[in-house]
Amino acid sequence: xxxxxxxxxxxxxxxxxxxxxxxxxxxxxxxxxxxxxxxxxxxxxxxxxxxxxxxxxxxxxxxxxxxxxxxxxxxxxxxxxxxxxxxxxxxxxxxxxxxxxxxxxxxxxxxxxxxxxxxxxxxxxxxxxxxxxxxxxxxxxxxxxxxxxxxxxxxxxxxxxxxxxxxxxxxxxxxxxxxxxxxxxxxxx
Amino acid sequence: xxxxxxxxxxxxxxxxxxxxxxxxxxxxxxxxxxxxxxxxxxxxxxxxxxxxxxxxxxxxxxxxxxxxxxxxxxxxxxxxxxxxxxxxxxxxxxxxxxxxxxxxxxxxxxxxxxxxxxxxxxxxxxxxxxxxxxxxxxxxxxxxxxxxxxxxxxxxxxxxxxxxxxxxxxxxxxxxxxxxxxxxxxxxx
Numbered sequence: 617x618x619x620x621x622x623x624x625x626x627x628x629x630x631x632x633x634x635x636x637x638x639x640x641x642x643x644x645x646x647x648x649x650x651x652x653x654x655x656x657x658x659x660x661x662x663x664x665x666x667x668x669x670x671x672x673x674x675x676x677x678x679x680x681x682x683x684x685x686x687x688x689x690x691x692x693x694x695x696x697x698x699x700x701x702x703x704x705x706x707x708x709x710x711x712x713x714x715x716x717x718x719x720x721x722x723x724x725x726x727x728x729x730x731x732x733x734x735x736x737x738x739x740x741x742x743x744x745x746x747x748x749x750x751x752x753x754x755x756x757x758x759x760x761x762x763x764x765x766x767x768x769x770x771x772x773x774x775x776x777x778x779x780x781x782x783x784x785x786x787x788x789x790x791x792x793x794x795x796x797x798x799x800x801x802x803x804x805x
Numbered sequence: 806x807x808x809x810x811x812x813x814x815x816x817x818x819x820x821x822x823x824x825x826x827x828x829x830x831x832x833x834x835x836x837x838x839x840x841x842x843x844x845x846x847x848x849x850x851x852x853x854x855x856x857x858x859x860x861x862x863x864x865x866x867x868x869x870x871x872x873x874x875x876x877x878x879x880x881x882x883x884x885x886x887x888x889x890x891x892x893x894x895x896x897x898x899x900x901x902x903x904x905x906x907x908x909x910x911x912x913x914x915x916x917x918x919x920x921x922x923x924x925x926x927x928x929x930x931x932x933x934x935x936x937x938x939x940x941x942x943x944x945x946x947x948x949x950x951x952x953x954x955x956x957x958x959x960x961x962x963x964x965x966x967x968x969x970x971x972x973x974x975x976x977x978x979x980x981x982x983x984x985x986x987x988x989x990x991x992x993x994x
C-alpha cells in the first residue's frame with residue numbers, strides 16, 4: 617500500500633445543508649492529496665452510537681424480534697438493538713435494550729465486533745454483543761406496539777438467512793459471526 | 806406469531822421535511838393497528854439500489870479496495886460497490902463497478918443475498934455478488950483518486966475481520982457468507 621493513498625484529504629470547508637428532527641446532512645469540501653477537489657455529503661448521526669444484541673435463550677436457541685421498519689414499510693425479523701443514551705456505556709445500553717425489547721437481562725455479555733453501516737456516508741458505530749445466561753426482567757420501552765419475540769433454533773440458521781424479512785446487514789453479520797465462533801469452538805473441542 | 810402484529814400501520818400522511826443534493830428525509834405519520842399514532846422519519850434513497858462484489862482473484866485470494874470514506878473521514882478496506890445506474894440491471898452494475906474500481910471483469914457472477922442497511926430508516930437494497938473467473942478490463946470511474954487494490958488471501962480472513970478498517974457491515978456480511986458457502990461445499994466434497 618502506497619504512502620500517498622493513506623494521506624487523508626484535507627477538509628477545506630464543512631457546513632450543515634439540511635436537517636430534520638433526527639438527521640443532519642453535512643457537506644464537506646475536500647482536497648485530496650493529488651490536488652483533486654470534491655464536495656461530499658454525509659449524515660451526522662448519534663455521537664454515542666448504537667448496540668445490537670444476539671441473545672442466547674439456551675445454547676441451541678436465539679431470540680429474535682419482529683418489528684415494524686418505517687424505511688421499508690414492512691415487518692422485519694432481527695436482533696434487539698437501539699441507540700446508546702447519553703451517559704451510558706455500550707454494555708449498559710445493550711442490557712437496557714434487551715430488557716426493553718425482549719424482556720430479559722443477561723449475566724454475560726461479550727463483544728463480537730464494532731461495525732458501521734456505510735462509512736462513505738455515516739459515522740455512527742454499532743457494537744455487536746452476544747448475551748448469555750438470560751433471566752427474565754422487563755423494562756418499559758418506547759415502542760408503539762408490543763414487539764413479537766421469537767425463539768429461533770440455531771440449527772435453522774440457514775432458513776433464517778434465506779428469509780426476505782431477515783435482511784439487515786448488521787443482523788446478518790452478527791448471526792454469521794456467532795455461527796463462525798461456534799464452528800471454531802467445536803473444531804477446538 | 807399473532808395476526809395483529811403483522812397488520813402494517815396505516816400511513817396517514819407523509820411529507821419531505823429536508824433534502825440535499827443526495828438525500829431526502831421524509832416524515833411519516835403512522836397509525837398502528839392498536840390505534841397508537843407516531844411520527845417516524847426515514848431517508849428516501851436511490852430507487853435502483855446498489856451492488857457489492859466479492860471478487861475472487863483466484864480460488865484462494867480475494868480482491869479488496871482501500872478507499873476514502875467521508876462519513877468516518879478515514880481510509881477503509883472493503884469490497885467494490887456502487888449504485889445501480891438508471892436502466893441497469895444489478896448484474897450489469899456489478900460488472901461495471903468491478904471494471905471501474907478494480908480493473909477486472911468477471912465471466913461468472915452469483916448472488917449471495919440481498920441486504921438492507923437499516924430498514925427502520927432506509928429502503929435502499931444492496932445485492933451482494935460473488936465474481937469468479939476474472940479478466941483484466943478497466944472502465945474509467947469517477948473517483949477523486951486512484952483506488953488501491955489489495956490481494957487478500959482467504960486463509961487470512963480472520964485477520965481481515967479483526968481489523969478496525971474493515972468495519973462495514975455489508976462487507977462483513979458478504980465475506981462471512983462466502984466463507985460459509987466455502988465451508989459447506991468443503992463438507993459436501
